[in-house]
Amino acid sequence: MEIKVEQRAVEQTIYVIGHINPDTDSICSAIAYAELKNKLGKGRYKARRAGQINAETQFVLKKFGIKQPGYLSDVRTQVKDLEYRIVEGMSRDMSIKKAWELMSEKMVSTMPILKPDGVLEGLITIPDIAKTYMDIYDREILSKSNTTIANIVETLTGELICGDMSGKLLEGKVLIAAANPDLMESYIKKNDIVILGNRYESQLCAIEMEAGCIIVCEGAQVSKTIQKLGQEKGCAIIVTPYDTFTVARLINQSIPVGYFMKSDNLIAFRTEDYIEDIKQVMAKQFHRDFPIYNMDGTFAGMVSRRNLLGARRKKLILVDHNERSQAVDGLEDADILEIIDHHRLGSLETMGPIFFRNQPLGCTATIVYQMYKENGVEIRPQIAGLLCSAIISDTLIFKSPTCTYVDIDAANELAKIAGIDPFEYAKEMFTEGSMLNDKTPEEIFYQDFKKFTAADMSFGIGQITSLDQHELENVEKKVESYIEKAYKEHDVDMVMFMLTDIMSSTTKLIYMGNAAKDVIERAFKIEAEGDAFYLPGVVSRKKQLVPAIMMALQDNN
Secondary structure, three states: OOOOEEEOOOOOOEEEEOOOOOOHHHHHHHHHHHHHHHHOOOOOEEEEEOOOOOHHHHHHHHHOOOOOOEEOOEOOOEHHHOOOEEEOOEOOOOEHHHHHHHHHHHOOOEEEEEOOOOOEEEEEEHHHHHHHHHOOOOOOHHHHOOOEHHHHHHHOOOEEEEOOOOOEOOOOOEEEOOOOHHHHHHHOOOOOEEEEOOOHHHHHHHHHOOOOEEEEOOOOOOOHHHHHHHHHHOOEEEEOOOOHHHHHHHHHHHOEHHHOOEOOOOOOEEOOOEHHHHHHHHHOOOOOEEEEEOOOOOEEEEEEHHHHHOOOOOEEEEEOOOOHHHOOEOHHHOEEEEEEEOOOOOOOOOOOOOEEEEOOOOOHHHHHHHHHHHOOOOOOHHHHHHHHHHHHHHOOOOOOOOOOHHHHHHHHHHHHHHOOOHHHHHHHHHHHHHOHHHOOHHHHHOOOEEEEEEOOEEEEEEEEEEOOHHHHHHHHHHHHHHHHHHHHHHOOOEEEEEEEEOOOOEEEEEEEOOOHHHHHHHHHOOOOEOOEEEEEOOOOHHHHHHHHHHHHHHHHO
């Protein structure tokens, strides 16, 4: 029997990912940029999302037949990122002798014992097997351990003359028939395993006493009469080339590993576990190897402390953000390779120099479009549709002050490739993607929420845009009921929420926090109307609201 033991080769994936509250630009740019990188043949890239996708983005993906990216909530190194050992595992019925040979050949100290369905049943180690050679067992050990006839035949390099190879010894003790037949009758019991030589009388006596198995040593011939009698009595007959002493020494090595395996309180890990967590567990154990489970509970392989030494950090490309507060968890334990963004420079630090592309445009998707053009890579219609949707969304169909002629030209070119009219499509996208009335206050609040820091003050700003003023009025009630909770949960100095009417290019700004009202008044030189501020012409959080708030905070300092 051959058991494969090999080191798992890890082809490291590079994840292209947006911020934790993904909007259409964040998701579509990640998908499009991952496809560009793969077409350029520079690695294995996959788009991922760091949060739940909003209704607008869901509509866009469905419209162009693109599957939403997988969810990646934490980018710390996991067990599945390691080059751990893949082992096929052995059956619980395998003999101790065979297990020892395989483990010595493969140079492994621990082997998993698996059920037919791939579920881990137990572990056997070299010290466990060595211990079996030193321990003293009673004569019924073979039957107690349900040893198979096949194991005995294999261990003794024997031949089964009659009997069932798959049969198991369920009763009886092991005896050596060194006495004459008369004396043998006094100690051989039903189902015993009798080791004997070529004496016909001894063989006959053992079978007539209803032995379960006789082992004939030194390759002696077994007469047809004995074979026939063995078949009639249900006695297995094994012939081995070994002498009686050797057989007596070897036969316990036919015991199945399942009898000695460790199955209780096994310390195991899952492929999704984080390295920093399993290190702490490993440090408290004397074991060399630990089993790993897949998420479905099946056995995946074995991991050792040595595997941890070669752990590689996840590799990331960030799109549509460059601030730590907006990034996926565990970012400090990952390697950032690139940043593609159109926002202000944030607080991220990297271990070394990286490719950083930041342009004052209305949308990250416009930058990605430029990179396709610069590299001479054709944009397929589905990807063109995603990039065009992102530009329309981020620029509020070209009404946002962040929008540039570069964005407009890019959107029009992409619309041609995708086969859509940008203005007609924008109405459909904003209408289908809104549907705010059916959402909970929490869903609305976090549909597009970002946190910022300036002048030692932290603040969060959420935003909802709509073509329907009546819809915004309904949403406002829900947001007002939730904003205090969000303010306390985030432990920030201020929280604001923008209710933006695309058609009139107006934002109603509601707020929470002791300093919020004063900061907004200084930022826009206006007074509140009730519990909110009305900001005509303000539709962009990035270019209009955030810079004004930051300037007011810095002036106050």
